[in-house]
Amino acid sequence: MSRNASYTQEYLDEIAHLDGDTAGRRAARTHMEHSTAIYHGRVVDSCYVPRLYDKQTYRRLKDIAETTHRILEKVMREYLSNPAYRSVYELDPRLVDLILLPRGYDALLPFSRVDVFLNEDTMDAAFCEFNADGSSGMNENREITASIANTEAFRAFSAKHVVSTCNEELFDGWVSEFLHIYDTYEHRVSHPHVAIVDFLESAITEEFKIFAKLFAERGVECSVYDVRDLRFDGEHLIGVKAFYGRDNAIIDAAWRRSVTNDIMEHWDTSQPLIEAVRAQKVALIGSFAGHLVHDKQIFQVLFKPETQALLTPEENAFVQETVPFTAFLNESEVNLDEVKATRERWIIKPTDAYGSKDVYAGRDCDDDEWAHIIDAHANGAAGAPFIVQRYCTPHRTLTLPLYGDEADITRESALAYNNLLGLYVYNGRFTGVFSRLGPEPVICKKTRGVTAATIWVDDDEAE
Template sequence: MTHSHLNSARVSLPITADPVPALPLDSVALEDEYLSIARELDGDDASREAGDASLLADGALYHGGPVQWAFVPKVFSSRDIAYLAWIAETMGRIMDKVTSAFIADPRVRAAFALDPAIERLVCMPNPFSAQIPIARVDIFLDEQTGSFKFCELNTDGSSGMLVTEGVTRANLATLSGRRFAERHQVATFDIFDACVEEILSCYHEAGGTAAHPRVVAIDFAESIVAEEIEAFRPVFAEHGADLQFSDIRDLTYERGVLRDAHGPVDCVWRRVVISEMLEKRCAGSDALMACAADGVVPIVGGFRTWPCATKTVFAFLHSPLAQEVLDEEELCFVRAHVPRTYLLDESSDLSAFCEREHWIVKPRDGYNSIGVRAGRDCDEATWKTVLAEMRSSGGTVQEYVVPYATDNFEGGAASAGREVAPYMNMEGLFLFGGRFAGVFTRCGQSAVIGEFAGRLNMGCLVTE
């Protein structure tokens, strides 16, 4: 499978963003219009196979078939996008400040209580200016009121790029999508190019001199989205670099040279989640850590990004210590938009969280929604058990945010005839080098909008 860019115009990202949007967001009317077109076509069942075929061609797969996708994409105006850019870049600046404070202040490091070996690697000198080169900050956005709350921060692989492009293409392959595009000047994000440019910029800033650098995406073979890496390969080639995937278990490191099963590595793109790496500790993970400690081979998405990827970061942002790190405007942003989060331990009083509808629990170093349980999805007895387990394992309990819902229905040939129903939305805002670069959109009907909870992946269009 080769990656080909979408043919529609590319989004021109705002240089500055107005933090006060017009309300409701333009997306409300735009998505209603898109849905009305589909309804006029009696659900546009005839287009479903075309959407599936597009996903298969792009390699946007799940268990060998097309990913589950929503027939109606998110549709933002350029004015809406300016607001999203302000949200993302404000949180990006906060993440940078927290990272700097972690390195400079032992009190901050104590608050995060990371594995000592990881803590040392976080504090190693950074070979390039971007502390967090690649990130995705996930939000629940109420498009009627403009209010929003963060769900979590991602600084590891931050995947979702392939399905976002793939489902956007599938939407435009339908008759509904084509008719909508005939009415509006439609643009899409170029997430792939923006990501590759940031990775190679970091490589060159770190002193990389290879004329055709060999960039290796590192993860566990069972965890990587192989199709996404495959889609990135031609984009790296367009930028004069070679991208390959390597299982972390195959890494060795000796005398300043990091090798995988195929030879020396010029640049690492760390896709492996650090908590998963520690769970599955192996000789290859030790090699990666030794390489990071020496600082010879550039590691994009290195260990420095980990504090802001943990669930601890939200608890820290609400702590008294954060008042020494952030300015008053940033603290107001946190108070308004970061859900209250509490770290549990054996001494925690769980009675404060007995109203289960208001809370969600998450492992402190969790990933991929594993171990995340919302009180709304539990009965009383189960919720008590979940809280007790989280207390014994040292997890977190967080204010549950009711996501904004829009009417939608499942795409795909196998879902023909499905009724329109409310789906709760979540937006992931990509940041490359601290600059907003695109949106990863998905929706679901469970309280946890996760990969294992029947979520639908959504496309994302922007109108001028």
């Protein structure tokens, strides 16, 4: 059993000794309201109590993250090199074309975040989803850590323990890894202009600015562009209009933060980026092959005999232990009547989406609502494929949420919230945790989900 719960109780005791530390709670929320932690135009909600992880937890999360990366790379490598294997996926032919475009550098999966439910008493784990394209949250973690760093409760706890964060690894660590990957690019130039590219209406633009400044500190110019503001002249990919940085600039390397389904939705206006990659005139760090990880049918693919043949016995056992049953929500693959009758066991999701869009947990519904949801999404009825997945009960921990209302300050008792841990992996190396909590079965911002600072406690390996 980890010491996480005892650390959390100790932290809550420090708050109690400070008569609730109302000044600290107000200061933390005020910091957030003036911070760069903005999601779709709104300041993110946070926790006053950080997630406090011990050495045992760090080691377990590192093993989960890096084992998962090795398995996913094997799937990607086989898909790229073996045409016979590609039938394990059901993909739009345009997506297949994107996935097979040349990469030109060594890293198969440069940047990912694997979201996992961890029972912090038993260390058993079950995955929620894998994220490659567009993985984010680093800036939320940074700002929320800063919001509590100077509070009396945090100082009192820190005086009794050795504490550390993952902020440096998540920011400077990614810039270092990006530049290392670019150094392996076949057509690299000595002084590259780096671009961060996304569809900006759905982007975390404040986070982009921070990374652009960190690149600049390394002597590398970095600009931010909307994918639709790129032009390809046959020889160069050009950022025509910069959101941040330089207009009409040649792009040598692009960090793709745009998820592939947004590329598909904006197919015609994404062609300059696609054609530049096809012509090998830009290093796209985060190739379109990352879609093989992003698409939630990966959970089903991992159980197929063709995939099991690629993995070691230990890796197959890991999949069995951590990946919940997953199938397309089609009558040919699952008994839809059984899914309706046992709603608390299931959650349904689109195979290719993000931000918890169109995710439904049976526990959130009554029987009639659930039956209607199944009918509306099964067998392609929603116009896009959905999966059904075994619902994993999250581990609950005590916290004090900060939503920006008076209850933030007057709340005397901590609330037991569900946990979801996003494990960042930079080119195979575990670098940190995106710690999210919420009161509902689906943990996300629209269900009053909050983000907590990630703090390693008394762990020399995490320093």
